[in-house]
Amino acid sequence: SQTIHQWPATLVQPVGSPLSLECTVEGTSNPNLYWYRQAAGRGLQLLFYSVGIGQISSEVPQNLSASRPQDRQFILSSKKLLLSDSGFYLCAWSGGTTGRNTEAFFGQGTRLTVV
Amino acid sequence: GQNIDQPTEMTATEGAIVQINCTYQTSGFNGLFWYQQHAGEAPTFLSYNVLDGLEEKGRFSSFLSRSKGYSYLLLKELQMKDSASYLCAVKGDYKLSFGAGTTVTVRA
Numbered sequence: 001s002q003t004i005h006q007w008p009a010t011l012v013q014p015v016g017s018p019l020s021l022e023c024t025v026e027g028t029s030n031p032n033l034y035w036y037r038q039a040a041g042r043g044l045q046l047l048f049y050s051v052g053i054g055q056i057s058s059e060v061p062q063n064l065s066a067s068r069p070q071d072r073q074f075i076l077s078s079k080k081l082l083l084s085d086s087g088f089y090l091c092a093w094s095g096g097t098t099g100r101n102t103e104a105f106f107g108q109g110t111r112l113t114v115v
Numbered sequence: 116g117q118n119i120d121q122p123t124e125m126t127a128t129e130g131a132i133v134q135i136n137c138t139y140q141t142s143g144f145n146g147l148f149w150y151q152q153h154a155g156e157a158p159t160f161l162s163y164n165v166l167d168g169l170e171e172k173g174r175f176s177s178f179l180s181r182s183k184g185y186s187y188l189l190l191k192e193l194q195m196k197d198s199a200s201y202l203c204a205v206k207g208d209y210k211l212s213f214g215a216g217t218t219v220t221v222r223a
Contacts, residue, residue: 032209043202043215044158051209059210090157094211102146102206106157 002027006091006107013114019064019078021110023091026072031093033074034104035066038088050074086114117141119214121203126220127193135188135217137203145206149177149188152200152216161201162188193221
């Protein structure tokens, strides 16, 4: 069966420090991968998605970046965090582009607080 | 791009029925999803529609009209544990975009 791992679960970082959040998927190949951010009491904002190794599409211009060095690994990074980067970050995967297998499965999320 | 609208909040009584509407505009359509999210947790999948009509799954049903860009999620026999945020999401060619979510509060 497929599983998705995302870590860490919580993170407190000072303003200006770097960030690296990692997400890995097991039990499937060539998944579509997504990074979302959710501010408190708000909906999910799509940050990046990837349909293959090295392929990254950015939805919102900001000081974050994403990379996909391996088929089932998706990394969210920042060189210098801002206070506004605080939020709940969710990684998700889905299989294919059509049909019922396009359902997205979410990792446990990372609650990031920038202080 | 994609634009997805749903009400911010709804309140209902235990045992009642609540209908959450979602309207969307999208370039490319490969399905509409509903997710449930409890506070502080990741969203969990509830339903999927790609063809017009009603999909029923236990106490939850979801309806889609592609020509109207409209969907609703129907929650029947509400229980206290149904208090959560309900997210409407639309799959385009590759992107899965979410609405802001509807917070449902179930009262005794």
